[in-house]
Amino acid sequence: MNSLTLICAPVMADTVQQMVTLMIKSKECGADLVEIRLDHLKLFNPLQDVPFIINNSPLPTLFTYRPKWEGGEYEGDEGKRLDVLRLAMERGADYIDVELQVADEFINSITGKKPENCKIIVSSHNYQSTPSVEDLGNLAVRIQSTGADIVKIATTAVDVTDVARMFHITASSQVPVIGLVMGERGLISRILGSKFGGYLTFGTIEPGKVSAPGQPTIKDLLDLYNFRHIRPDTKVFGIIGKPVGHSKSPLLYNQSFKSVGFNGVFVPFLVDNVRNFFETYSSTDFAGFSCTIPHKEAALQCCDEVDPVAKSIGAVNCLIKRPNDGKLLGYNTDYIGAITAIENGLTGTNFTDVRSGSPLAGKIFVVIGAGGAGKALAYGAREKGARVVIANRTYDRARELANVVGGDAISLSELESFHPEDSMILANTTAIGMHPKVDETPVPKHALKHYSLVFDAVYTPKITRLLREAEEAGAIIVNGLEMFIGQAYEQYERFTGLPAPKELFRKILGEH
Structure with a gap:
């Protein structure tokens, strides 16, 4: 339907004066309208406060007086609640939100009295799950039949694939629809509104101060996801992982896309089952993906064609x-x-002389972890002539990978006493030490004196406990940001067909 999705800032405060302050702030942040959550007010005199809010709002207003039974704060008399919404409508509110359960009664009561410029949003909230496409479609028809100007359906994402059903409803509807899927797995429903025809999305003024689970900030919508540049023909890229909220990829790719005017957006996909994900988001609108822990091996099984190097790595x-x-x-x-x-x-x-061979040749190269990244490093080190040793929690998996790359295997517990020679190289490819578990390390400090270089694939935090202790033990340290940047250059070029803006990549990551 609508190719320019509006950004609405929910305004929740104890007093009307605080609300006015937040409304001004919403405009400064870049919101298009404000949702006045009357049910959050501790002191409220409707006849005085409603006109005051409308007269002092620098933006169009959407009035919501959400009862407890629909996830709000209001616990009083229903008649009085609906009277307040009618008052807001009469005094010049731009939008009124009423719940489906009371919509027929409310809309019948305002027949012939509704001002021309006031739109009625009829809303339905499901805090448990997201129904089937058929049920969502029937719900949209039911809401429309009340006489609603705008249909609002908010559901909850149990899986990231749930959002595809909501996109189907917003993209195919003939009336304006606000279709949002709550929770971290539903975040893409809030970012991709303009691509799939959503009427508006909610963005908060401050992180964490949300009116529903999973709301991003207005700043993130505008600056991180380039929300105003998303159109129906925008290609969607993203990172598939679990967890995925820590990833710097959206920042990196979206800023780079914007710098060259590339019509794409890069989003986080919190994925539980990779095969379901690819089967659901099968259209070429979803054009390319970065894949991180723990899905790198499972994702290979979903590919129609695999590059020979990736096949060797597995x-x-x-x-x-x-x-x-x-x-x-x-x-x-x-x-x-x-x-x-x-x-x-x-x-x-930054320039290894190819003619003189790799500095890895002949060195013992210990890889911690036998997952996707572990396989990649083991393969790469062997290609460079290193003697590869795999250390893993489960010895059988270490042995399996060692057999594939022609190396040796030890268990993680043996790593502490493993030092056949000094000047070895250590590469951690597990999530040990990653935020929030920053106090963890895969190797005790005293064992690090046998290594000339220690690499950690973790890049949040930039300096992990492993790297800090390795540096104290006298080793050269290389953080995961270097791996991240190196692999990102090639991914960007595959995504866009354009040369990677290497200086911009380093600048963006340096600032964040």
């Missing part, structure tokens, strides 16, 4: 939807980024 971290036939192509750019960063660390340069 994991993909970059997936592209081929535009002409929609086939899913898998690549691995992890090992390039990581191995280059480690070589650069050893030589103290």
Whole structure:
């Protein structure tokens, strides 16, 4: 329906004066309208306060007086509640939100009295799940039949694939629809409104001060996701992972897309089941993906074609939807980024001289972890002539990978006493030490003196406990940001067909 989705700031405060302050702030943040949540007011005199709010709002107003039974705060008399909404309408509110359960009664009571410029939003909230497309469609028809000007359906994401059903409703509806899916798995429903025809989305003024689970800030919508540039023909890219909220990829790619005017948006997909994800988001509108822990191996099984290097590694971290036939192509750019960063660390340069061979040749290269990233580093180190040793919590998985790459295997507990020689190289590819568990480390400090270089694929925090202790033990350290940047160059080029803006990448990550 609508190609320009509005941003609405929910305004929740104890007093009317605080609300006015927040409304002014909403405008400064870039909101298009404000939702006045009357049910949050501790002191409220409707006859005096409603006109005061309307007269002092710098933006169009949407009045909501949400009862407890629909997830709000109001517990009083229903008749009085609806009287207040009628008052707001009469005094010049731009939108009124009423719940489906009382919509027929409310709309019948205002027949012939509704001002021309006031729109009635009839809303339904499901805090448990997201119904089937058929049930959502029937619900939209039921809401429309009340005489609503705008249909609002808010559901809850149990899985990221639930959002696709809501996109179907907003994209195919002939009337304005606000379709939102709550929770972290539903975040994309709030970002991609303009692509799939949503009437408005909610963005908060401050992080954490939300009126429903999973709301982003207005700042993130505008600055991180370039919300005003998203159109029906915008290509969607994203990072598939679990967890995924820590990722810097949306920041990196969206700023880079914007800098060259590339019509794409990059979003986080919190994915539980990779196969379900790809089967659901099969259209070429979803054009490319970065893939992170723990899905790199499972994602390979979903590809129609896999690059030979990725096949050897047994994991993909970059997936592209081929535009002409929609086939899913898998690549691995992890090992390039990581191995280059480690070589650069050893030589103290950004330019390894290919003719003189790799500084990894002949060195013992210990990889912690036998997942997708572990496989990538083991493969890359072996290609460079290193002697590879895999250390993993479960020895069988370490042995399995060691057999594939022609290396040796030890259990993680053996790593502490493993030092056949000094000047070894250590690469952690597990999530040990990643935010929020920043006090964890895979190797005790005293064992780090046998390594000349220690690399950690974790990049939140930038300096993990492992790296801090390795530096104290005298090793060169290389953080996961270097691997992240290296693999991101190639992914960007595959996503866009354009050369990666390398200086911009470093600048963005340096600032954040």
